[in-house]
Amino acid sequence: MKQLSIYVHVPFCVRKCLYCDFLSFSPEGSIVTDYFEALNKEISQSADNYRDYEIKSVFFGGGTPSFVDSKLVCGCLDSIRACFNVCDDAEISLEVNPASAIFRKLSDYRAAGFNRISIGAQSLNDSELKAIGRAHDSRAFYDTFENARKAGFDNINVDVMSALPGQSLESYLETLRKVISLRPSHISAYSLIIEEGTPFYDMDLDLPGEETDRLMYHETKNLLQQHRYHRYEISNYALGKEHECYHNKVYWTRGNYLGFGIGAASMVENxxxxxxxxxxxxIQKIDNLSEIRENTEPLDIKSQMEEFMFLGLRLVEGVSISEFKRQFDKDIFGVYGDVISKYTEMGLLKLDRGYLHLTDQGLDVSNTVMADFLL
Structure with a gap:
């Protein structure tokens, strides 16, 4: 049976963080309940097209899914289970914010079948949290983590961010050490990127210098590896392969995924x-699926090969030479031989046991290397 992953977008937040460019906002009136009613309609109306697929992962992101009534979120998961063939061992994830993820909600999520929680800590330094506009403090994070454990969650991711305004190498590493001491099964460590259209874009920020930013990046890898977190993607670390995020790996390996909700992206059979x-x-057009969907694009072979390379090279394992041949009936060296030779000679790419992957040095300049795989 073919495999499919599902993403559900919950666009509501108590307030928008100063660095955030995601599609999210504070709700007014009955918009939340109206939105979830529309979401459930989209799910039920879509299901007939995917009877031949088994669902291997479900991911509720946002926004802040934990901001809304847990009954709405759990009811939406019930709709997915009722309409789709969800595997018994499917990874079912939910993003939560410490400002809203109270114990009762966490217990509701676990009872409904969520088995993975992603907590947006970002920092455990209260002045840094205030500087980026987060709605929680460090105490709220600790409470949320403890409550998630009490609610029965064994698979917990924690997000941390580096290169924040006013952040030093020492304060960043202190946050990282505190998170490690809790032994979450997964840690995502991202560097702040200032995006156009966010409040930060027009502000004069006291950001760490480029050298400090690079030190943060390297020390993240060193410190996490010392504590048995293995790096499997540029910014993601897991305690064992079994705790790698299956859902995100679907994106990086170009699997089939179906997105529900506003702005949600889908890719099924290219x-x-x-x-x-x-x-x-x-909400107004939900009764006609064709009217809520836009930018439909069948991907040609060129686009598929480009995505295979620049998404797959995000993974530390890299891209499979045989899988490239299987998918495209082409030899990878016949298509990308010059680029592969160039970066292999520079020590940025390596061929190892049938996989082409970035070296540690290559991961440091991954964007530059991956851009060269655009045909």
Whole structure:
């Protein structure tokens, strides 16, 4: 049976963080319940097209899914289970914010079948949290983590961020050490990127220098590896292969995924599309799926090969030479021989046991290398 992953977008937040460019906002009136009613309609109306697929992962992201009533979130998961063939061992994840993930909600999620929680800590330094506009403090994070354990979650990811305003190497590593001491099964460690259209873009920020930023990046890898977290993707670390995020790996390996909710992206059998970004339009047009979908694009072989390379090279394991041949009936060296030779000679790429992967030095400049795989 073919495999499929499902993403559900919950766009509501108590307030938007100063660095955030995701599709999210504070709700007003009955918009939350109206939105979830539309979400459940989209799920039920879509299901007939995917009877031949088994669902290997479900991911509720946002926004802040834990901000809304847990009954709405759990009811939406029930709708997915009722309409789709969800595997018994499917990874079912939910993003939560320490400001809203109270014990009762966490218990509701676990009882409904969620088995993986991702907690957005970002920092455990209260002045840094305030500087980036987070709605929680470090105490709230510790409470949330403890409550997640009490609610029965064994698979917990914690997000941390480096290169924040006013952050030093020492304060960043202190946050990282505190998170490690809790032994979450997974840690995602990202460097702050200032995106156009965010409040940060127009602010004069006291950011760490480039040298400090690079030190943070290297010390992240060193410190996590010392504590048995293995790096499997540029920014992601797990306590054992069994705790790697299956859902995100579907994106990086170009698996089939179906997105529900405003702005949600889908790619199934090499056809990509996305949903309307206007919540009012989405709710009004939900009875006709064709009207809420836009930017439909069947991917040609060139685009598929490009994605295979620049997404797959994000993984430390790299891309499979035989899988490239299987998918495209082409020899990878016949298509990318010059680029592969160039970066192999520079020590940035390596061929090892049938996989082509970035070296440690290559991972440091991954964007530059991956861009060269665009045909």
């Amino acid at each position: 056809v990509r599309w996305s949903n309307l970004r206007s919540i009012d339009e989405y």
